[in-house]
Amino acid sequence: MKDDSHTPIDGPSTNVRRRTWLKGLLAGGTLAAAGSFGASAADADLEQVGAGSIARVKPEEAGAPPRKVYAVDELSSPYPSNDWWTTLLWRPLSENLWVHPLAARVTESGLAITYPDEWQIGDAPFTWGERTDDFAAMAASPEASTGPIAADLTVSHPEVDGDVPAKVADYGDWSVTYRRTDGEASLDATLAQGSPFVYFEANGGGIDVAFDGDVSVWHERDHVLGVTVAGHHYGLFAPPGATWDGVGGDAVSSRLDGEGYVSVAVLPEAGESVLNAYRRRAYAFVADTTVTWEYDAERSAVVTDYEFELEAKHGRADETLTALYPHQARRTTDELRDWSYVSPRGEMPVYAGSTFTTELPYRGILPFLPDATDVPDLGEHVDAVESAETLIRDWQGDGTYWNGKNFERLLQLAPLAEQVDDEAAAERFREAMREELETWFSAGSDGEVDGTDLFWYDDVWGTLNGTPMGFGADADLNDHHFHYGYWVKAAAELARADPEWAREDAYGGIVDHLVRDYANPDRDDPRYPLFRNFSPYAGHSWASGSGELPAGCNQESSSEAVNAYAALVLWGELTGDEELRDAGIYLYTHEVHAALEYWFDVADETLPDAWPYDYAGMVWGRGYKYATWFNQDPESIHAINYLPIGGHSLYLGWNRDAASANWAELLENDGGDGTFDLGWYSDFLWEFRALSDPDEARSWYETDYVAGDFGESRAHTAHWIYTLDAVGVPDATVSADTPLYSVFRDGSTRTYVAYNAGDEPTEVSFSDGTELTVDAGETGTTTRSFESLPPMDGAFPRVDGSDDDDGGARGKSGARGKSGARGNGND
Numbered sequence: 001m002k003d004d005s006h007t008p009i010d011g012p013s014t015n016v017r018r019r020t021w022l023k024g025l026l027a028g029g030t031l032a033a034a035g036s037f038g039a040s041a042a043d044a045d046l047e048q049v050g051a052g053s054i055a056r057v058k059p060e061e062a063g064a065p066p067r068k069v070y071a072v073d074e075l076s077s078p079y080p081s082n083d084w085w086t087t088l089l090w091r092p093l094s095e096n097l098w099v100h101p102l103a104a105r106v107t108e109s110g111l112a113i114t115y116p117d118e119w120q121i122g123d124a125p126f127t128w129g130e131r132t133d134d135f136a137a138m139a140a141s142p143e144a145s146t147g148p149i150a151a152d153l154t155v156s157h158p159e160v161d162g163d164v165p166a167k168v169a170d171y172g173d174w175s176v177t178y179r180r181t182d183g184e185a186s187l188d189a190t191l192a193q194g195s196p197f198v199y200f201e202a203n204g205g206g207i208d209v210a211f212d213g214d215v216s217v218w219h220e221r222d223h224v225l226g227v228t229v230a231g232h233h234y235g236l237f238a239p240p241g242a243t244w245d246g247v248g249g250d251a252v253s254s255r256l257d258g259e260g261y262v263s264v265a266v267l268p269e270a271g272e273s274v275l276n277a278y279r280r281r282a283y284a285f286v287a288d289t290t291v292t293w294e295y296d297a298e299r300s301a302v303v304t305d306y307e308f309e310l311e312a313k314h315g316r317a318d319e320t321l322t323a324l325y326p327h328q329a330r331r332t333t334d335e336l337r338d339w340s341y342v343s344p345r346g347e348m349p350v351y352a353g354s355t356f357t358t359e360l361p362y363r364g365i366l367p368f369l370p371d372a373t374d375v376p377d378l379g380e381h382v383d384a385v386e387s388a389e390t391l392i393r394d395w396q397g398d399g400t401y402w403n404g405k406n407f408e409r410l411l412q413l414a415p416l417a418e419q420v421d422d423e424a425a426a427e428r429f430r431e432a433m434r435e436e437l438e439t440w441f442s443a444g445s446d447g448e449v450d451g452t453d454l455f456w457y458d459d460v461w462g463t464l465n466g467t468p469m470g471f472g473a474d475a476d477l478n479d480h481h482f483h484y485g486y487w488v489k490a491a492a493e494l495a496r497a498d499p500e501w502a503r504e505d506a507y508g509g510i511v512d513h514l515v516r517d518y519a520n521p522d523r524d525d526p527r528y529p530l531f532r533n534f535s536p537y538a539g540h541s542w543a544s545g546s547g548e549l550p551a552g553c554n555q556e557s558s559s560e561a562v563n564a565y566a567a568l569v570l571w572g573e574l575t576g577d578e579e580l581r582d583a584g585i586y587l588y589t590h591e592v593h594a595a596l597e598y599w600f601d602v603a604d605e606t607l608p609d610a611w612p613y614d615y616a617g618m619v620w621g622r623g624y625k626y627a628t629w630f631n632q633d634p635e636s637i638h639a640i641n642y643l644p645i646g647g648h649s650l651y652l653g654w655n656r657d658a659a660s661a662n663w664a665e666l667l668e669n670d671g672g673d674g675t676f677d678l679g680w681y682s683d684f685l686w687e688f689r690a691l692s693d694p695d696e697a698r699s700w701y702e703t704d705y706v707a708g709d710f711g712e713s714r715a716h717t718a719h720w721i722y723t724l725d726a727v728g729v730p731d732a733t734v735s736a737d738t739p740l741y742s743v744f745r746d747g748s749t750r751t752y753v754a755y756n757a758g759d760e761p762t763e764v765s766f767s768d769g770t771e772l773t774v775d776a777g778e779t780g781t782t783t784r785s786f787e788s789l790p791p792m793d794g795a796f797p798r799v800d801g802s803d804d805d806d807g808g809a810r811g812k813s814g815a816r817g818k819s820g821a822r823g824n825g826n827d
Helices: 018-028 039-043 135-140 272-279 378-386 400-419 423-440 480-497 504-519 558-575 578-599 634-639 656-670 682-689 694-704 714-727
Strands: 046-049 052-055 103-107 110-114 153-156 167-171 175-182 185-192 197-203 207-211 215-221 224-229 232-237 251-254 261-267 284-296 301-312 320-323 348-353 355-361 454-458 463-467 618-620 741-746 749-755 762-765 771-774 779-785
Touching: 046 504, 052 504, 175 284, 185 284, 197 284, 224 272, 232 272, 261 272, 284 578, 301 320, 301 578, 348 355, 355 578, 378 400, 378 423, 378 714, 400 423, 400 480, 400 714, 423 480, 454 504, 463 504, 480 504, 480 558, 504 558, 504 578, 558 578, 634 656, 634 682, 656 682, 682 694, 682 714, 694 714, 714 741, 749 771, 771 779
Parallel strands: 052 454
Antiparallel strands: 046 052, 103 110, 110 153, 153 207, 167 175, 175 185, 185 197, 197 261, 207 251, 215 224, 224 232, 232 261, 284 301, 301 355, 320 348, 454 463, 741 749, 749 779, 762 771
């Protein structure tokens, strides 16, 4: 689907950055204030979008992020949120910036920098009890109590007063530049995730560097210093011809020989050879960072390029140094150096260059599991829901999140009703979703905005908020992917049955706004930022909109993030938008691998040794938490990273050994007997168990079934467990050349499943030579028995066709270079 309202227009000239250029178009009237819609639409309180509408004013009941944004005048909406640096937009200085491997903080004294080689990780419970929208209560949490980072050194401009705000001057896909201006004096600082360098450009003066505590200077040669502070090693690189004053004291300064630039780098070790290697890259300043991606259907892989735009301050600018996260290092064939850094995400080896590439395997999703076995009483369970007086329920609250949970239950039930030939039930489930969606998709009538149950566009930030939302989703821009993913997935189910409803001139246009708000793949879109929730370098999403806690951004439910991006895949495939589908596959694939790496640690190599668990319920910029936002019960802590369970969840069983180990940890921490006292999540917990031991899950269902979360149903739980009991567990060693597929293994028999969203029959080819013809709009299945199959437990294939033995992760030593060996690090 394409929306002419955001069709790309001619881009900027090469000497004007895109965001500055876009601001000029807005000021000159080429674009309306909030996008490329006409002025009449921009001025109206209601904006018609196909058959629906969104509000262009904030409803009285709605929350909104701050009206003041700390950015230079050349920047304009849409502003990013939900990233490691976006606290800079929310306050005049900043909270802690967990850059990895560095940590930093903008203070009155300057930019405080440290290298936290002993990452703070905690398992103390939160103190405020029930989940709340009172985010002021977070001040009492262990995350907030840690306070500002302990700086090794602080970099400042001698002529810039401490109360001058830091304003975002530019940003890339994983980098940011802020500026502090005081009269004729100014200081720009650029930080990039993964980079050991911080780059400074000073106007109207030089630079001061203050050390916190004893400093040892082990290299001094005119413009380059090598220092050690608190056991951490740094290089200070002024322009050639400059000198450093005050060496030997607790602070140094330089006039920078009138050149106005300097870089500071944390070094992996002290020594002349390392310092010289970093010096050779110290003057290639990072000016921009850009990620591009490709879905390779034939190999069922996602190829991602990470590119640095470099500006030579002195000498050449052909490469920089950057530290790769484990999910990158394990999936690149680019040569890595021997140097590495510690981080809360594990060891980060160093790469030298201006671009590197990763390849992550994609193993498909399904809109629903196939009709593969007789499920006892499935028709009766479907009827039980159909007969309910009300299908959209508010048992746990109203708003965009709880409505989304309603949608999840119903969109799962509709295809099950079809499988038992109950078309009336399937239509009732879809009609309930359709009515609720259309209610919210109309923001008013006769030019008047309704008070509630609507979406409104905030042109200050460039975001689409609902009213009501909850959990700080409007005022803090938290959780948009968690909320809207359910809505887009519901829309995809309607598109499957009723393509006319999903047309751009019907209700598809509103769905497109939801998609663009949380997962916009177009960085030149004048209304929404690129990938609001997803952090391209980190490889996963952040739920926190502002990052306004000392521990940085956080994400609790990795599985709801995965669900949100699976929704994009389904919506794109079912509406024929391949560009959006491929972006969804890119996002889904990275979120899945990050979840397995950083939440579940399936390789048992990523979580810090000091962490007392084998799993993390929450991932923070600072570290990890074995808790949820609403309680500290192990049932919730584990279930929050399982739910919702569906055809997108099969990655949780790719490594059967790891899934079994996670289940065992849950039982051990919960008392050990498998009796779940809360009962909230019993469906999800046993559906997860079915991914590693379907027989045990079926035994529970037949003897001890207890209904759980209202976003689930007995019909779906039964269908999930009995289907996996029949076809076996997910087999990720086999791929296919279509986006909607999965493979299962039971002993020496494989079951192959694919869904065809097209209008013509299609032939699906699997990597083990199996072929499957699938009719239009249908699910196809076939089975194949083998005399023997290689062991699957613990195995997950790399994209080059070889097998790892750690469930998708490579060893701590990092990825191999193209020659098969690591770089020598001596440069």
